[in-house]
Amino acid sequence: MLDYYPAGFGKLKSDILDKGLCTGCSICTVMCRLENIVFDERPVMKQECASCQLCTIVCPRAGEISSKLQNEWDILNRHALVQSAQSTDKGILKVCQDGGVTTSLLWYALDKGLINGAVVSGVKDLKPVPMVATTYEELVSSAGVRYSPSPTYQALLPFTMNRNSNGFQHRARLGLVGTPCQVLALRNMQLPDLEGAVLEPADSIDFTIGLFCMEQFNDELTKHLRKKMDLQDAKKFKITRSGLEINFSNGSKITVEHDEIDMFVRYNCRFCMDFASMYADISVGNAGSPPGWTTVIIRSDIGRKIYHGALNGGYIVENPKSPNMAVIERMSNKKKNREKNLRNVLIN
Ligand SMILES: Cc1cc2nc3c(=O)[nH]c(=O)nc-3n(C[C@H](O)[C@H](O)[C@H](O)COP(=O)(O)OP(=O)(O)OC[C@H]3O[C@@H](n4cnc5c(N)ncnc54)[C@H](O)[C@@H]3O)c2cc1C
Ligand code: SF4
Ligand code: SF4
Ligand code: SF4
Structure with missing residues (x-):
């Protein structure tokens, strides 16, 4: 180095x-x-x-975010469809974070040959591990949420100019799941270069599923939790109104309050203003939907094609009740205000 x-x-x-x-x-x-x-x-x-x-x-x-990007996605955001939906697949429902729509949309696209892989974040020792899932089993293994950063784009190394060694076509057809900052990074890379070509490996990503995101935590949180409890059998982590809920394999759960985990929020996340992944073809989160359902915001043509294909093919079902948009707006405003307040403190 x-x-x-x-x-x-x-x-x-x-x-x-x-x-x-x-x-x-x-x-x-x-x-x-x-x-x-x-x-x-x-x-x-x-x-x-x-x-x-x-x-x-x-x-x-x-x-700054490019004005071309902002204008294009402002229009798509204005015409977005918003639904509550749920997977119909028992295997996915068993391990997913909310309604399993994320994994089901990717499974639909893979099953129907619309993509030949999905860039997702699997898990090892409670940490996210980027991977390209090409089978149902691999997709299911990546379901659920890790509240720490996933170096997702590491999974794209085999698709860059010099590294096409894993048997995929040079330009692969991939779906990608990411946090709002990761989706923005991809959009920056997808802006055409001076000759008008989309840069590799961004040209291999056909559609994005962006996760709603309030914040992520640093590694110290896991160390802190390990001092308090045995995380060996921790099955699922979920941020709720009360705090971080940890669900264990034996059915028990422990909630650690927000006040206790707040000091572990990553510094960079405190400057982030995008809650609902506004540059993603499809966004997903639990805000606005009942437990066990995923709120889905569908923005682009490819987003509509994937969502309606999965719905019509029976991979997901819709909740007749629409998501509560006021909750999503409240979360979005909370995030923007946090950034504004911190910036004011730093300036003064
Ligand atoms: C860090 C983080 C913070 C979030 N905060 C909120 C929030 O404040 N409010 C809200 O409503 N929703 C939030 N979400 C989204 C929510 O938790 C669910 O991911 C979403 O509702 C989809 O549920 P699902 O059952 O459809 O997903 P599943 O079918 O379970 O699929 C989950 C997908 O998330 C991917 N993933 C898991 N961890 C990461 C990670 N660290 N980085 C990138 N990708 C990952 C997996 O690869 C998988 O593809 C957050 C998600 C993350 C990762
Ligand atoms: S946020 Fe910027 S510096 Fe950090 S990994 Fe992404 S591109 Fe690199
Ligand atoms: S992308 Fe360009 S500026 Fe950045 S490290 Fe590589 S050569 Fe240097
Ligand atoms: S809060 Fe922002 S910076 Fe932090 S993980 Fe979420 S999208 Fe990325």
């Missing part, structure tokens, strides 16, 4: 990494045409840098 950082990576380091703003999405590692950045808990530069700035251009925390 180098102990100096020339202008290109140096900008990412001084503006994002050193300020604690990195979301851990890892898109800069797949963006670097020289394969200069490795992801070791955070992006690290390993050799000489060409100072091309591509890593900074795609970083979801560097600079």
Whole structure:
């Protein structure tokens, strides 16, 4: 590793990494045409840098969101469909976070040959592990939520220019699940370059499912919880109004209150303003729906094609009652106000 950082990576380091703003999405590692950045808990530069700035251009925390992107998605957001839905698959319902719609939409797309893989986050030792799921079993193993950052774009390394070694076509057809910051990172990468071509490997992502997201937690939270309880049989973690609910295999559950976990919220998340993944083809969350159902916001043509295909094919069912939009708006405003208040504190 180098102990100096020339202008290109140096900008990412001084503006994002050193300020604690990195979301851990890892898109800069797949963006670097020289394969200069490795992801070791955070992006690290390993050799000489060409100072091309591509890593900074795609970083979801560097600079303003492009006005082209904002205008395009403002229109899509205005015409979005919003539904409560649930999977019909017993295997998915057993392990999913809410209504299992996320995993079911990906399963529908895979089962019908619309995609040949899904970029998701599996789990090992309670930490998210990025992967490309190509079977029902792999998809089911990735269901549920991990409240820490997934370096999701590491799963795309085999689809970059120089690394096409895993048997996929160079341009694969993939669906991707990500937090709002990860979806924004992809949209930055999908903005056409000067010649009008979409950069690799972003051209392999056919559609995105964005998760609603209030915040993520740092590794210290798991250490803190391990001091209080044995997490060996922890089956599911869920943020509720009362706090972090931990469900165990024997059916018992423990809730750790918000006041106790708040100090473990990642610093970068406190600056984030997108709750409902407003740049995703389809967004999913539990806010606004009854327990056991997923709120689904469908924005784009491809989003509609996937959602209605899964609905008509019997992979999901709709709740006749529409989601409570006031809850989603309240959460969105809460997130924006948190960012505004923190910024004011830092300025004054
Ligand atoms: C960090 C985080 C915070 C969230 N906060 C909120 C919230 O405040 N309010 C709200 O309403 N909803 C929130 N959600 C979304 C919600 O928890 C469910 O993911 C959503 O309702 C979909 O449920 P499902 O049953 O359809 O998903 P499932 O079918 O269970 O699929 C879940 C998908 O999430 C992916 N995933 C899991 N962990 C991560 C991760 N760390 N990074 C990227 N992808 C991951 C998995 O790969 C899987 O594809 C959050 C999700 C995450 C990951
Ligand atoms: S993307 Fe460009 S600026 Fe960033 S590390 Fe690679 S060569 Fe350097
Ligand atoms: S692109 Fe992602 S991983 Fe890289 S510095 Fe920015 S937020 Fe961090
Ligand atoms: S709060 Fe924002 S920065 Fe943090 S994980 Fe969620 S989308 Fe990313």
